[in-house]
Amino acid sequence: MPHGAALRTPPWTRADLLGLVPLLLILRAGPATTSSAAVALWRHGGGGGTAKVGDYGCYHAQSADRTATVRCSGMGLTQVPPGLPNRTVALYLDRNHISSLPANSFYTMTLLTELDLSHNQLSVLEPGCFRGLSSSLRFLDLSSNWLSTLDPSALGGLRAHANLTHNPWHCDCKLQVSMPQLDLDPSSLAEVVCHSSDLPDMGAVGMPFVLLAEDWDLCLSLRRTTDVAMLVTMFLWFSMVISYLVYYVRHNQEDARRHMDYLKSLPSGPV
Structure with missing residues (x-):
């Protein structure tokens, strides 16, 4: 470089500026809210902070083994977005307006281990909605929804660590048959409460389901x-x-x- 020549910064492209968005968010949020997924988003984002998933823009973090973490939290979604990557291992759909899960909602996502559907408006889980996840899914969050029943045909043999708290459960035979299929967190069992029941005269309303199931065959x-x-x-x-x-x-x-x-x-x- 000639003596006295000024150092020049190469021009920033639009892709470079977009790539800085998640890093700026991380720095602004501080270490208390910085997650491994966010760090992965910066390291493996390839310069792009977001990835289009169908017609929805969701944060898409890809790891070295090409598996993906997709976060579509709080986007006002009314359904599971189509076109989700098949190699997704963690999917966050919390804080949306999803009211039902049709059959085969996650059928192609055979590597999915974590699924967060909390804080939605789920009231219907159609038979086969979790088809294809029975061997991979390890954590399922259905808390803070509008679920009143849990049909065994909807679970389809699913065995996962599940959070079912803060739902208006109707404690009946279907719920009693479905509950043992899931690995419920012992600390949250007291919050799986019967809002209605097939045994209303037995004081079941307002009782934690685990206590009701111990004393009664629904x-x-x-x-x-x-x-x-x-x-x-x-x-x-x-x-x-x-x-x-x-x-x-x-x-x-x-x-x-x-x-x-x-x-x-x-x-x-x-x-």
């Missing part, structure tokens, strides 16, 4: 209803059989009587 009433329906069906079937037998015997008796009357009317001597 499937018992269902089994009793099934047993009663079966008994009624058997009684009706038996009544139909008896009625048919009575009709058959009476009909044959009338035929036999007519036949005997006909035989009696025949001449008895030689003509």
Whole structure:
């Protein structure tokens, strides 16, 4: 460099400026809120702070092994965004307006280990909504939603450490069958509370589900209803059989009587 020549900073491109956004956010937030995901976002972002996921802009951090952490928190989403990377291992969809999970919502994300759906408006988990995650998912956060029931067919064999607190649960047989499939945090069991129940007269409303399930078999009433329906069906079937037998015997008796009357009317001597 010639003597006296001024040092010149290379021109900043738009991509460079965008790449500084997550770093500035990290520095502004301070070390208390800096997470490993945010650091990974800067280190592996390739100069880009955000990655487009379908039509939604979500923070997308890619690690050295090409797995991804996707954060779509607080974006006002009403559904799971399409086009999520197949190699996503952690997906944060918390603080949105998602009200239902249709079947196969995460079917292609076979590496997903952590799924945060807390603080949404979830009231419906359709059968098969977690299909494809039974062998990979290790943590599931469904807290602070509008869930009242948990169908075993929705879990699809899912076994994960789950947070189900702060939902208006209806404590019934479905919930009792589904709960053992999940590894609930013992410290949060007291906050999984029955807002309604199939046993309202037993003081179940307002009781933690774990205490209710210890003392009552919530499937018992269902089994009793099934047993009663079966008994009624058997009684009706038996009544139909008896009625048919009575009709058959009476009909044959009338035929036999007519036949005997006909035989009696025949001449008895030689003509």
